[in-house]
Amino acid sequence: MALLPSTRAITSSAQALDLIPIVNSITSLLQALNPRNPNPKNLSSSPLNRFSPFLDPNLVTIVITKQTNPFHALFFFNWASNPNPNPKNYTHSLRCYEAITNLLLHHSLFYPAINLLKKSQKLSDFFIGKIIKAYGDEGNIKAAIFWFNQAKAIEKDKYLYSFNSILGVLVKANTIDLLRTLFDNVVKEGGFQPDVSSYTILIRGLCKKGMIESAQKVFDEMPCKPNSFTFNTLINGFCKKGDMESARGKVDEAKTVMSEMWLNGVKANAATHLNILKGLCIAGRSAEAIEYFRWMASCNMDLDAKSYIVVVNEYCKLRKIDEAVSLLNGMCGRGISLNVISFNSLFRTLVELNELHRAILLLLQMPQIGCSPNYVSYCTVVCSLCRTEGRMREAGYLVDDMLRNGIGLDATMYGCLLEGYSEAGNEEMAMQVFKEMIGKSYVIGLESFSVFVKMLCSKGMIVKAENFFEDICRTFPAVERDGYRKILDEHQQITQGSIKEHQGEESS
Structure with a gap:
């Protein structure tokens, strides 16, 4: 002690x-x-x-x-x-x-x-508000509403904190109809005036439900002056993901709201511009999004990783890999922490473009530029290598690197390796992978099993194929045995047919 x-x-x-x-x-x-x-x-x-x-x-x-x-x-x-x-x-x-x-x-x-x-x-409005929020966080809406009514009974016309807490709970629970009814009832009762936070929460709830026009109407008619949170909530509502066509009418409306924000003397912050940036991307206006980002950078705004990630992803959609890499280097130069999500977008694009050599180099260089790859990073590249002829040695090297970095293999990557080694005709490595999967109780998919058995049968290893089939049935008693048996029988018949045909050719 x-x-x-x-x-x-x-x-x-x-x-x-x-x-x-x-x-x-x-x-x-x-x-x-x-x-x-x-x-x-x-x-x-x-x-x-x-x-x-x-x-x-x-x-x-x-x-x-x-x-x-x-x-x-x-x-x-x-x-x-x-x-x-x-x-x-x-x-x-x-x-x-x-x-x-x-x-x-x-x-x-x-x-x-x-x-x-x-x-x-x-037991005041302040503390009851905390109780309401705590019940809401647990998903107990009934108890949250009970305590809101308690606040009304105890505090008479001084329950603003509890009111805002119950509004937040209802938004989180996505019960927007109840939210509007409760809000309207409080306004009609006239006991107290909801404040800017109350209206902001209502606007957020309506935007969350996709009721943007209703949110705009509340914004236009609110009796108190909106603050930066109110503006950002509405702008985010205009720019949030929806159908592409409405997203194109809505981003421009968001820009109009931002102009109104400036006229009201409320300074736009990084969150405001990030919402506009996301909206342009969602609307498919990639060129505008990139130009908007460049303008943000030129104004010496305090850009965070989120803004960079949005634009990196946009460059990846446009297949502009050099620009995406350049932007990541720019993040590093500005001292902004690099995010593995951005790299994973790059890996997906490089794989789609079949630039596997570049993907491998980037994966191995990541730790040197301040960002460690995660499972998704490795899986994207390794599984692509497994599907490409003649690249299994590189896949194996990356798996070793992955294990050295403390990242384990799951059933998905094991399945890719099993198929890759089987397609390459490397029965030794394929059997090792198979045994590891069985040892770790990873279910072997029918497609992976089919590729594996095909390879074994083509090499005349029919008995081994039977043994591996029995291993699956013994390890996974609940598995659909008939599906695996059917695959095994088909490949055995094909192999036996080929042998008979070859023997017939020799005898003639």
């Missing part, structure tokens, strides 16, 4: 204290006491009494947020509510209540959180 700091090292000012040693000591003690429920019986809190002189809201908040076990935090909070002794007449601040409530709700401990707030008479 960590030792308490010397009393001589402690000043009278709580702000001047180095709280870390005290926090660590309290945490160690709580771990030793190990309370396991909200109200532990026969567990004395007296060992905590030695920390009474150090109590202040800042310390209590830090201790609570440091706990990974919510019951430890609650035990400490309850002790600090009435510490013994209490020379400074310590009382919890609102931040302390917020910290313990957040922790309990995060662990879905609704009853202890609500009970604590009720006992302390802190």
Whole structure:
């Protein structure tokens, strides 16, 4: 257990204290006491009494947020509510209540959180809003609505925080009809005026449902001044993925909204421009998207990886590999973290263009330019090599590199390797792959099995083919045995027919 700091090292000012040693000591003690429920019986809190002189809201908040076990935090909070002794007449601040409530709700401990707030008479609009959101995160819409009605009953006309919380829950649950009904009822009741956040959430919900015209109408008629979040929400709605034709009328409307944003004195941020950029790409206006990105860069905007990824993907669609690579180099030059997703788009395009040598080089160079390949990177290139005649040696080299980097093979890649080695007539490697798949309980697909058996039978290894068939049936009893048997019989008949035909030619 960590030792308490010397009393001589402690000043009278709580702000001047180095709280870390005290926090660590309290945490160690709580771990030793190990309370396991909200109200532990026969567990004395007296060992905590030695920390009474150090109590202040800042310390209590830090201790609570440091706990990974919510019951430890609650035990400490309850002790600090009435510490013994209490020379400074310590009382919890609102931040302390917020910290313990957040922790309990995060662990879905609704009853202890609500009970604590009720006992302390802190069950306000602010905390009920947190309860509503927590229930919404769990998908319990009924409980979230119940607590919204509780907020209305408790706070009368002062439940804006709870109102915005229930709106967010309904948007997340995609219950937009209920969202509109609730919103309209609150406006009609006239108890309080929804704020800009309320309208922004409503607009987001309508956009999410594809009701862009309705969202525009709400935006035009909202009685409060929109902020950057409101504008960005509407712009994102115009630019989100939909049918290509409507996406072309909508991006221009988004640009109009952005102009209105400037006229209202609201500064467009990176998220605004990213939405426009995505919209142009979705609408198939690639050239405009690229020009828009160049304009963004020329204005010295704080471009993040997301903006680069959008344009890299667009270059890949246009099969402009050099430009995509150049853009990735530009990201590196600007100190922007490279994203493996962009590289994977490049790999797919290089494979489609049959530029496999270039794909291999890029895959091997990735770590040197600050981005490690992932499973998708390897799988895209390796499986393409397996489908290309004469490239299995390179495929094997990349698999070795992949394993060295701690990335394992799955059934998909094993299947590609099995087919690749079988097509290449390399029975030794094909059988090794087959055995590894069986050993790892990876189901061998009918197509892969067919290619494998064809190779074995063509080399006169009919008995081995039978043995491998039995291995499948023994390892996977639930598999459709008849399908594999049919494939095996067909290849055996073809092989036997070829042998008879060859023997007939020799005898004549």
